[in-house]
Amino acid sequence: MFEISRRSALKIVAFTAASSSVRHALAEGTETLPSWAEGDAKARILEFVAATTTKGSPDFVEPAARIAVFDNDGTLWGEQPMYVQLAFALDRVRQLAPQHPEWQTTEPFKSVLSGDMAGVAASGERGLLELVAATHAGMSAEEFERIVSDWIEGSRHPTSGKSYTAQIFQPMVELIDYLKANQFAVFIVSGGGVEFMRPWTERVYGIPPENVVGSSIKTKYELRDGHPAITRLPEIDFIDDGPGKPVGIHKFIGRRPIAAFGNSDGDFEMLEWTTSGPGRTFGLIVHHDDAQRENAYDRDSHFGRLTRGLDEASARGWTVVSIKNDWKVVYPE
Structure with a gap:
């Protein structure tokens, strides 16, 4: 396996007192992706990052082209019992x-x-x-x-009683930080509303609002009581789900990603488009198979249904992450 720079190791979880959210920062000498179990999924991630960031590697990618896109619901935080x-x-x-x-x-x-x-x-x-x-x-x-x-x-989650932002997935936040440490530009590409996510994604994930792509309603510029304002209209403008995700990436990011991370069939086209690009690419699906620590669901779920992705992941070379087996912890401690 390729050697990974010590700069990309992750330090202890830091709690933000004002928001109860959790961020991972970088430090020297600590384990890389510490919440990930040693195994095939973690090894594939490390190998991909090493191959695309090591100068002289046949798969080396210049930093400007290191684009990684993450779905949000079910990929970065929980989506059960509803979005x-x-x-x-x-x-x-x-x-x-x-x-x-x-x-x-x-x-x-x-x-x-x-x-x-x-x-x-x-x-x-x-x-x-x-x-x-x-x-x-x-x-x-x-x-x-x-x-x-x-x-x-x-607001609080109806089952756990915790804040929604406390139920982010610690291994995925570590992965975001690891990619950023290796000069990847990280974006959220979600079916959720872009203006619903932007107020808190930087605080929770370290992803700024300009790096969030999502569904949107129409807006217009107007003067309200003499003050300029962007007013939200009761009309749908763009649905960033399924085949809409590659369209949204093309429209708002302008570069084809080399890595894509999702959890449902709503992410299929995003992974397909990313991994059909030139050079070394990476696709990953989070499989919710841990009924004890999180939720177990896939083919029959109303939220986050995963059928085609499971059926085709192996043939397409995508990595399927088992929450049960590949994550030492699920939520921040």
């Missing part, structure tokens, strides 16, 4: 309901207010888009950022 942004939208419906008496008899709002999650799910993509349009629009971008920041700070 975090969906939980946010449901809370917003309940909060805004007194201003909208018509919601008591209109789906999918009626199901949300009655606690009928099966009814919400039955509304399908159309219903979810209606929820997003109704709860994410009609305000300035700055107002929405404050609403999201306050919600992320105060």
